[in-house]
Amino acid sequence: MIINPLLCNPFFSDQVISLSPVIFKDYFGLTLRDIEKILDFALSKGGEFSEIFLEYKIYNYIRMEEDIIKETAENIILGAGIRVISGEKTGYGYSNDLSLNSLKKIALVAASIANNPSIINTKPLSPIKFPQNLYSISIPIYKETISKKIELVEKVYLAAKNYNSKIKKVRVYLEDEIQYITIANSEGLIVSDARLLVKLICISIAEKNGKKDSGYYGGGGRVGMEYFIKKLSPKKIGEQASEEAILLLDAIDAPAGEMSVILAPGHSGVMIHEAVGHLLEADFNRKKTSIFWNKMGKRVASPQVTIYDDPTIPNFRGSLNVDDEGTIPKKTLLIEKGIMRGLLQDRLSAKIMKMLLTGHGRRQDYTYIPIPRMTNTYIERGEYDPEEIIKSVKKGFYALKYQGGQVEDSGKFTFSVSSGYLIEDGRLTAPVKQATLIGTNIDILNKIEMVGCDLEFGMQTGTCGKNGQAVPVTDGCPTIKISRMTVGGRK
C-alpha cells in the first residue's frame, strides 16, 4: 500500500542507501485534491475546523547486555488521524489504512461531533515552509549502517564495564527514528516535516559486599553521528553511568525533613518542568484547574526567576520545525523576573482563550489528539557564581541527578533525586542516594533565593508524559538555591 522507496531502510542491510523523502512529494500517496476532499468530508456535518495528520515512522533499536548484542528491532508506524472541531468539542478518528475510502470513513466518524448542515468548505491547500531546519546534521544515524551503530553501542558498553571492577552488569540501548509527517487543515494549511531523533543510554549496576546500586547516563537529540564524536563521546556516556553506580555504593540515606536545597545545573531542569512548565500549558488554564489560571501578569516567583520554553534550539530533543498542528513554534516567555507572562498554546486553547498560537500543540502519534506540551524548558541564567551558592548553605541537600518528577494542577509537585550530596558548612560532603522532594509550586518558586550564572541543559534523553501521551523534551537550569524544601529521606 505504501511508498516502497522507504522500505529501503538502511538499517535492513549493511549498506548506506540514500533515502529521498518521496513522502513529501506525494503526501503519503494522496494528492492535494484528495486531501481537500477528505477535509471537506470531515466538515460535512457542520464542524468549523478539520485537520488530517499523516505519519510514517521508522524506529530502530539495539540492545547490548551481558557482553553481547542481544536484540535489534525495527518498528514501522503508519497511520492517519482526522480531527474535527465544533465549538469546544473535538471529534477524532484514526486508522492504519490510508486508502481514500478508509480516510473518508474516519473523516465521517470525526465529523459526527457536529450535528448541523455543513457551513464552510476547505480553503485551497497551499504548502508552507518553515524558516529554518532545526535538525540540520552531517551524518544521519538513520542512514548509518548497522555495523556502525553496533560499534557505537559497544564503545559505550566497554567504557562502562571497564570503568571499575565493581561494575557487574551493563545495559546499553541505542534508539533512532525518523518520523515523516504531513499536516493539512481546512484553513488551507499543508506542511510536511521529517523529524529525526536519537537516544543512546547506559545503565550500570555496581556491587560491593552484597550491596548493589545503579547509575544512568545518556545523550542524543535531533542529531547526527557527529554528535557522538564532537559533543558527547560514547566513552563519557559509559563512564558517567558507572561513576554514578559506584558513587551510590557508598552513599548514605538522604536526610529527612525541611532544609535548604541546592539544585545542580543541567539535570535539575526537571524541577522547572514540573513546578512551572506543566501548569502553564494552556488547557489547564482555560479549564481553570491550574493554580496559575488567574495569575497572568502577577508575581508567582522570586524576581530572580525567568523561564522560557524554546522549541527552536537547533538539534535539541524537544525542538520542532513545525508542531503537530502545523504551527511554526516560537520561543515563549513564561515567567519574567517572577511575573507570569505566557502560556504554552495549542490551536483549541488559543482559539477559546483568544490568544496567539505558540506552536506547542504536540501528540505522541497519529492515534492521539494534540494537546499543549513543553519542548525545551529552562530557567534563564542568573548572576551568582555556583561556588558562592554552595558556600551560602551551612546544612542542606545538593541534588545532582534525577529519576523524574510529577505535578498536579493544585501545584503540588515532586521530583525524585537518584543521587546527590549532603552540604555541610558550605561544602559538598557525603554522597546521598534516592530521595523525593515535594512542595507547592508558587511557594517553592518564591523560595528560589539564588540563581547561578552556569545555565546547562540536562541529558538529551527525557520523555514527558501527559494524558497517556509521551513526547521527547529537554530541560535546563543553572545552579539554584531553594531556601527551604521538604526532602524525603529516611530517619
Added chain:
Amino acid sequence: MKEDKENLMGLAEDLVNFGRKNGADEIEVSIIQGYEFNVNVRLGEIENLVEASSKKLFIRIIKNKKVALVKSEDFSKETLERLILNTIKRAEFGNPDEFACLPKRQKLKIDISSLNLYDPQISELSTKKKIGLAMETERIALMDKRITNSHGASFNTNKVKRILINSNGFSGQYIETNYSLSIGLQAGETDARVEGYWYCARRHLRELETPEEIAKKAVERTVRQLGAKKIKTQNVPVVLEPNMTSELLAFLFTCVSGISIYQKASFLADKLGEKIGNDLITIIDDGLMPGKLGTRPFDSEGVPTQKTIVIKKGVLESYLCNTYAARKLKLKSTGNCSGKGVGPNNFYLMPDKYSPEEIIKSVDKGLLLIRTIGHGLNPVTGDISRGAFGLWIEKGEIVYPVSEITISGNLSKILNQIEMVGNDLDFRSRCAGPTIKIGEMTISGI
C-alpha cells in the same frame, strides 16, 4: 470489527511459513487488532469523542541463536515480506545467545471461553448510552457544592483481538473486552485546591460500578483532603488503602520479574527459597481467574498462563518469567511474557480477616496513605521515596488530612513489617491488594 473478512490468522500463518522458507530458524508472528471508543465530558459538554480501529503486527525471528524483532502497522503483504527478509538479514548482525528460543508448544490448560474475557454487549452499546454514562457520572459529582472544578469524566471501551502463531506449531487467538469509567475532581479555592479521582475498569459492563457509585467515591476521596495540615518529620505506622497496596505490589512485581533477576537489577536476585517477608505475606500471580483484567489463556509468546505462588508465608517461592528469563535462571516460564518483557497476570496479595476500619482502629498514631505522586522506586535497592497525601490517625480515629509530605522506606524491610492484612481485596487492576498496615515508615514533613 471486520476481522473475519480479513483473515488475519491466515496472514499470520503465511508469514510464519514465508519466514521459515527464507532462512529463519524460528519465527513468531502476533497480531493485535483493536477497536477503541473514548468519550471525555467536562462541565456537562462533550470535550473529545474518539472512535477508531487499528492493528499492529509483531514478528520475532531467531537465526543462528541471534534475535531480531520487527513491528509494523503497514499490513501490505509486500511490505511485510520485505520486512521479514530484512529482519532475517539483520539478525546476522547480533551475537548468538544460547538462551534465545521460542517456547516449546504446550497445550492450553483450559477452554478459552471459560475465562469469560469477552462481553458481547460491547457491540450493542449505543454511542448515546456511552456518552450518557460519562455525563451522568459528572452530573452527580458536581451536585456536591464542595466540588469547585472538574477534570471531566471519561468512558472508554476497547475490543481487542489477539492472534499468535509460531514455527513451533503454536496457534491461538482470543478476543477480549475492557470498559472503564472515571472522573477527576477538584475541591477548594484556586490557591488551596485538592485533587481526587475514582475509576472502575472491568471486562464486563454489568460488573462496572454505576455512575453514582463512581461519582460519590470520587467526591468523598476529594473533599476528605480539604484543610490539610503539614506534619513533622517522624517514623510512624502507615496504613495503605487498597489502591496504594496495589502500587506497592506493582513495584514488587518489577523486583520478582525474571528479567530484573537475571540482570541483577533487583534486591531479590539470588533469594529464591529464602524467607524475605513475614508469615502474613502470600503473593500469587494467576492468569486463569475468569473475567479478571489480568486474565489471558496464553501469554504473548504462547505459553499457557497458570497460577503461580510467588511468595508463600514470607518465603520467595518463584520468580515470574518469560521463556528467555526462565532459561537464563534455569527455571520454567510462568506464562508471564508480555510484549518484549515480563508482565503481571493477576498479581495479588492474599487477603486476611481484618476490615479496613479495624486496621485503622489499631493505629495509635500514624498515617493512612491515600495517594502518592512522583517516581522514587529503585528495584536494585528496594528503596522507596515518594510524594504522599494522607489522613492522619490518632488513637484509632482519622483526625485531619496531611499533605506536602514524602514517605520513604525499603521494600525489603516493609515485607517484614506488614503487621495486618485486610479483607478488602478487589481486582481493580492487574496488581491488586487489600488494605495493609506497615509497622514503620519515615514521613518527611517540616
